[in-house]
Amino acid sequence: MEKKQQVVVIGGGPAGLAAAGQLQSFGLDVVLIEKQAQVGGHLNKWYKVFPDFTPAEEIVAHLKSQLGNTRVLTNTTVTAISGEAPDFSITTSSGEQIPAAAILIATGYKHFDARLKEEYGYGIYDNCITSVELDAMLKENKIRTLQGKIPKKIALAHCVGSRDEKVNNNYCSRVCCTNAVKLAIEIKEQLPESEIYCLYMDIRVFGRTYEELYRTSQEEFGIQFIRGRLSEASEKPDGSLVLRFEDTLTARPMRLSVDLLILMVGMEANTELAEIARLPLGCDRFYATLHGQYANNHSHREGIFLAGTATGPKAIMESITDGRSAAAAILSFLMQKAKGMEVKVPTLV
Amino acid sequence: MGKLIEELKQDIQYQHGMNACLNCGICTAVCPAAEVYDYSPREVMNICHQEDEEALIELLKSDKIWYCGQCFSCTPRCPRGNSAARVILALRRLSIRYGYFAESEKGRQQLFAKRVFGENLLKRGLTLLATNITPQNFPELGEFWEYYFEHMKEMREWWGVPMDLENSPGSHRIIPEKDMEELRAIYKATGALELMEAIEKGMEKKLGSKEEVEKYWQTWLETGDSRNYQLKKEKEEDK
Numbered sequence: 043m044e045k046k047q048q049v050v051v052i053g054g055g056p057a058g059l060a061a062a063g064q065l066q067s068f069g070l071d072v073v074l075i076e077k078q079a080q081v082g083g084h085l086n087k088w089y090k091v092f093p094d095f096t097p098a099e100e101i102v103a104h105l106k107s108q109l110g111n112t113r114v115l116t117n118t119t120v121t122a123i124s125g126e127a128p129d130f131s132i133t134t135s136s137g138e139q140i141p142a143a144a145i146l147i148a149t150g151y152k153h154f155d156a157r158l159k160e161e162y163g164y165g166i167y168d169n170c171i172t173s174v175e176l177d178a179m180l181k182e183n184k185i186r187t188l189q190g191k192i193p194k195k196i197a198l199a200h201c202v203g204s205r206d207e208k209v210n211n212n213y214c215s216r217v218c219c220t221n222a223v224k225l226a227i228e229i230k231e232q233l234p235e236s237e238i239y240c241l242y243m244d245i246r247v248f249g250r251t252y253e254e255l256y257r258t259s260q261e262e263f264g265i266q267f268i269r270g271r272l273s274e275a276s277e278k279p280d281g282s283l284v285l286r287f288e289d290t291l292t293a294r295p296m297r298l299s300v301d302l303l304i305l306m307v308g309m310e311a312n313t314e315l316a317e318i319a320r321l322p323l324g325c326d327r328f329y330a331t332l333h334g335q336y337a338n339n340h341s342h343r344e345g346i347f348l349a350g351t352a353t354g355p356k357a358i359m360e361s362i363t364d365g366r367s368a369a370a371a372i373l374s375f376l377m378q379k380a381k382g383m384e385v386k387v388p389t390l391v
Numbered sequence: 392m393g394k395l396i397e398e399l400k401q402d403i404q405y406q407h408g409m410n411a412c413l414n415c416g417i418c419t420a421v422c423p424a425a426e427v428y429d430y431s432p433r434e435v436m437n438i439c440h441q442e443d444e445e446a447l448i449e450l451l452k453s454d455k456i457w458y459c460g461q462c463f464s465c466t467p468r469c470p471r472g473n474s475a476a477r478v479i480l481a482l483r484r485l486s487i488r489y490g491y492f493a494e495s496e497k498g499r500q501q502l503f504a505k506r507v508f509g510e511n512l513l514k515r516g517l518t519l520l521a522t523n524i525t526p527q528n529f530p531e532l533g534e535f536w537e538y539y540f541e542h543m544k545e546m547r548e549w550w551g552v553p554m555d556l557e558n559s560p561g562s563h564r565i566i567p568e569k570d571m572e573e574l575r576a577i578y579k580a581t582g583a584l585e586l587m588e589a590i591e592k593g594m595e596k597k598l599g600s601k602e603e604v605e606k607y608w609q610t611w612l613e614t615g616d617s618r619n620y621q622l623k624k625e626k627e628e629d630k
């Protein structure tokens with residue numbers, strides 16, 4: 043390459059961090075734009091992550107250590123993108139103009155708003171919380187009901203906000219089953235006396251060693267898995283909850299009293315830059331990729347690339363791999379441009 | 392594919408109520424009928440989904456499809472947008488059309504629905520009249536009802552909802568003949584009349600004759616419980 047080219051990565055979660063690290067290692071100038079005060083994305087909220095209980099901090103620290111000369115702009119977002127590849131100009135919220143030969147969008151996801159499943163009572167009942175809130179309790183080693191008691195019976199409700207046309211999310215969020223298994227183990231470790239129930243519809247533990255984690259949770263931790271999706275919860279005067287569901291394996295409608303109900307909230311698209319970047323969305327409202335099989339890091343616009351959960355639910359390792367894969371796609375794109383070659387974007391047949 | 396399944400799939404209630412089922416159990420968990428009967432909307436969805444003619448006939452002959460109270464609790468929560476309540480409606484129509492309803496105890500009670508609600512509607516445009524609720528058949532309503540039953544006419548005058556007065560307010564008014572004609576036309580066009588006839592015919596076929604149907608009906612009127620009528624087969628078994 044003749045002149046040094048600059049790449050702008052938007053979003054400093056695991057995908058964006060991994061991509062930035064890889065891009066700068068190729069000798070490119072990289073600017074990483076992160077909206078929050080800290081990079082790390084959702085990892086900043088997690089305690090230990092599945093499948094191997096690595097502390098989330100360790101992952102962020104590692105990815106940050108790979109950033110080299112990357113220029114990191116925190117508390118910053120993008121307000122405009124003008125020009126076309128390879129001469130984009132990005133306007134930031136602080137008013138700076140940043141030239142970019144290529145752009146990577148790695149703006150991640152949002153949590154499903156559990157209040158929309160009114161029948162579960164999130165925001166209404168004291169002891170109905172989300173998996174995000176549970177992680178914060180685990181971090182503090184302080185799992186308590188709102189009344190300050192140590193919960194004895196705890197249920198984790200799978201598929202909250204996923205696989206549900208009633209909230210317009212037909213897709214599976216992929217990580218919540220394994221996350222539920224992980225959380226159940228962690229609860230049991232912190233509260234050995236507790237009884238833990240996972241109310242699931244299908245157990246989707248898809249990754250390497252995930253199945254083993256599932257088995258361990260049953261064999262060593264005695265977690266109960268009940269095949270039936272939570273239908274509704276109601277509150278008793280003492281703040282405990284009565285859950286209604288069907289045990290579909292014995293075909294019996296059931297009631298279960300619990301002290302704490304944890305909703306395994308799914309992922310929703312964060313496509314706040316869709317208009318600014320002029321990018322189309324898929325029917326799941328995540329960014330559309332150029333091709334679902336062989337052009338997964340390419341957007342529908344030349345020179346704008348996508349990585350991580352911006353294009354659909356992924357685990358951390360997948361997001362990191364996807365970020366690095368996007369970095370390779372960007373390098374290939376820039377090399378072809380620099381040579382004045384026609385860019386070989388994977389052509390759609 | 393079987394003929395009945397084809398026909399079921401033509402029913403608009405079925406089309407609206409049946410997508411693929413996740414077998415999640417949300418419907419059965421909230422279904423009030425599932426709590427007290429051997430009934431599960433999820434099971435009904437599954438049987439239909441199999442598209443197996445024999446299994447469908449089995450279902451149409453069973454008590455199951457009559458347990459549903461049409462409360463529609465199953466419908467707003469289904470993550471696949473199914474409605475067991477609607478599927479049940481389609482199944483009931485099919486069961487009546489082919490006479491399978493008469494094979495089950497709950498199904499045979501359709502005669503009551505037809506003769507009371509159905510005929511009231513055709514004659515008066517109202518499903519239930521206060522005069523239908525006789526103290527003899529509904530002793531649990533107690534002496535207040537008995538008093539009301541006997542003084543209905545004057546009491547309704549006091550309340551300003553007089554009986555049998557054209558276009559008056561209340562549940563005992565006379566609906567003008569012109570409107571009744573429209574109502575009957577709707578019942579005819581939608582096939583409801585045909586279903587009502589099918590109930591009489593289906594009962595006749597099952598019980599053996601029109602006289603037997605009347606006996607069944609009388610048993611019910613007199614004892615308030617259709618199970619007091621013994622089917623021929625049951626009678627033979629008793630011997």
Ligand SMILES: Cc1cc2nc3c(=O)[nH]c(=O)nc-3n(C[C@H](O)[C@H](O)[C@H](O)COP(=O)(O)OP(=O)(O)OC[C@H]3O[C@@H](n4cnc5c(N)ncnc54)[C@H](O)[C@@H]3O)c2cc1C
Binds near residue numbers: 077150153
């Ligand atoms: C409840 C839950 C638990 C999970 N637990 C695990 C686990 O144990 N193990 C595991 O492997 N995975 C887990 N995951 C998945 C994991 O969180 C994701 O794989 C990972 O966070 C995705 O990384 P990302 O970079 O794509 O997105 P994110 O983590 O969402 O990062 C996106 C970043 O972009 C920034 N951003 C957004 N918009 C803008 C903008 N307009 N301008 C600038 N910056 C912007 C955000 O501030 C954020 O820093 C879990 C997910 C959930 C929902």
Ligand code: SF4
Binds near residue numbers: 204216219246308
């Ligand atoms: S990963 Fe499991 S809990 Fe999450 S949406 Fe998929 S099936 Fe439901």
Ligand code: SF4
Binds near residue numbers: 414473475
């Ligand atoms: S709620 Fe819907 S998807 Fe779930 S079992 Fe009932 S019909 Fe099937």
Ligand code: SF4
Binds near residue numbers: 418421458459465
């Ligand atoms: S409509 Fe019928 S199947 Fe549905 S919940 Fe009510 S009783 Fe159950």
